[in-house]
Amino acid sequence: MVKPNDVRWGPPPAGIPPGAQMAVIEGVPSAAGKLFTLRLKFPAGYRIPPHFHPSDEHLTVLSGELLMGMGEKFDTSNAQALPSGSFAVMPATTRHFAFTREPTMVQLHAVGPWGITYVNPEDDPRNTATGGAGMQKQP
Secondary structure (H helix, E strand, O other): OOOHHHOOOEOOOOOOOEOEEEEEEEOOOOOOOOEEEEEEEEOOOOEEEEEEOOOOEEEEEEEOEEEEEEOOOOOHHHEEEEEOOOEEEEOOOOOEEEEEOOOEEEEEEEEOOOOOEEOOHHHOHHHOOOOOOOOOOOO
């Protein structure tokens, strides 16, 4: 069991644009074939450019509002608002993007190894050395 005060927030891995905070709730995202759960906090005005993941990603909006769109282009007119309590599944390799207008917290669970591949390599924060620290399991 994990209570809100038990969650340890820190910088996300380098593949996530800077400005977010992340906490691994359960498991190890890099472990192959193993379920993991993590939470991400995004500030208002946060953007994740078009990208995809190697396995299905299950996402629940815990607070705020996440706007998500499908496709290889960041097109805000092609986004759906997901208010608090919303749930989404992004099947493996589905191209999608996300952004916020207000502070937002999401919970993500998937089977590892988790990864993120940007449609446009220039959007990848690992290519600009501005990303955060690696993913670690919370004790």
